[in-house]
Amino acid sequence: MALAARLHLLGEFALELDGRPHPAPATARRLLALLAVVHRGRRVSRTALAEAMRPDSDPARATSTLRSVLWRLPRDRGRALVLGDAMEVWVHPDLWVDLWEAETQAQLLCGSVAPLVEDLPDLSLLTHDLLPTWHDSWLAVEQESFRQRRLHALERGADLLCRAGRYHDALSAGLGAVRSEPLRESAHRRVIQVHLAEDNHAEALRHYDGYRRLLADELGLAPSDRMRQMVAPFLGRPVDLPGRAG
Numbered sequence: 632m633a634l635a636a637r638l639h640l641l642g643e644f645a646l647e648l649d650g651r652p653h654p655a656p657a658t659a660r661r662l663l664a665l666l667a668v669v670h671r672g673r674r675v676s677r678t679a680l681a682e683a684m685r686p687d688s689d690p691a692r693a694t695s696t697l698r699s700v701l702w703r704l705p706r707d708r709g710r711a712l713v714l715g716d717a718m719e720v721w722v723h724p725d726l727w728v729d730l731w732e733a734e735t736q737a738q739l740l741c742g743s744v745a746p747l748v749e750d751l752p753d754l755s756l757l758t759h760d761l762l763p764t765w766h767d768s769w770l771a772v773e774q775e776s777f778r779q780r781r782l783h784a785l786e787r788g789a790d791l792l793c794r795a796g797r798y799h800d801a802l803s804a805g806l807g808a809v810r811s812e813p814l815r816e817s818a819h820r821r822v823i824q825v826h827l828a829e830d831n832h833a834e835a836l837r838h839y840d841g842y843r844r845l846l847a848d849e850l851g852l853a854p855s856d857r858m859r860q861m862v863a864p865f866l867g868r869p870v871d872l873p874g875r876a877g
Contacts, residue, residue: 634725636707638667641729641759648707658684658700664762666713666722667730668773674719683769730777733757737784740791748795754788757781758807782808782815789821793828801825814849816842816858823861832865 639645644660646653655663665683666675677697678690684700685693701720704713712723722728733756739746761777762770785808792801802825808818819842826835839854839862846852853859 634707634710634712634723636712636723636725637727637729638663638712639729640664640667640762641733641756643764644762646705648705653705655705656703658696659704661767662697662700662704663712663722664765665769666720667726667728668761669769670721671731672722672724672726672728674721676719677715677717680720729756730761733781734777737780740784740787741780745787745791748791748797751788751791754785754800754804754807757785757788758811760811778811782811782818785811786817786821789825793821793825798825798829801828813845816846816855820858820861823858827861835862836865 635649637647639647644655644664646655646660646663662680662684665680666672669683677694681690681693681697685696688696697720701713701715704711706712710723712726714721714723736752736754736757739750739752758781760781761774763774765774785804789801789804789808792798792804802822805818805821805825808815809822812818819838822838823835826832826838839858842858843854846854
């Protein structure tokens with residue numbers, strides 16, 4: 632029987648066993664996140680893992696803490712979520728991790744060969760950051776790396792869906808990227824692109840103007856010429872013409 636355990640790291644941490652939420656102590660959450668995020672399910676030495684769990688402790692205390700955490704980890708119908716031997720530790724190969732699924736989706740979307748629209752995955756996993764409320768030093772690079780991958784994937788997905796005429800889904804993908812990074816111009820361009828494809832010129836202008844004002848207020852900058860050119864045929868207001876700051 633397959634392991635019926637799901638580990639959610641996008642948005643907030645959550646562990647599901649046999650389809651039901653299962654509480655996990657802080658030490659267990661940290662261990663599962665380390666194994667799933669940093670080591671991606673690969674085997675890791677007990678010594679390295681113990682030091683990562685307790686970087687400020689002496690090796691003996693850190694090793695003892697690791698043994699205790701492993702012993703107390705939740706189990707799915709009696710089966711361990713984390714396996715190990717005398718030297719190494721690794722997550723059960725049947726453990727489903729939403730981060731891994733999202734990264735597979737991002738790789739599919741951003742690959743050198745564009746996927747067929749009918750093969751596009753549900754993009755909802757790509758709308759959440761990796762453990763955004765965690766501020767551990769070992770996690771910072773992983774958080775930013777995943778954030779960039781998912782934003783590019785959402786933008787690529789918006790492009791592909793728009794070209795296929797699936798405007799609602801394309802708009803959802805573009806707005807997902809905008810919500811994640813409100814100052815990211817490339818995300819706003821995707822939203823405008825969808826509105827223009829639907830001939831919703833007023834919506835495109837409204838979105839452009841909102842972004843123009845936000846960018847001016849936050850950074851004192853104007854949108855790029857590339858973005859202004861998208862809506863230039865529908866403007867007619869001198870303040871919005873290329874080369875004129877508003």
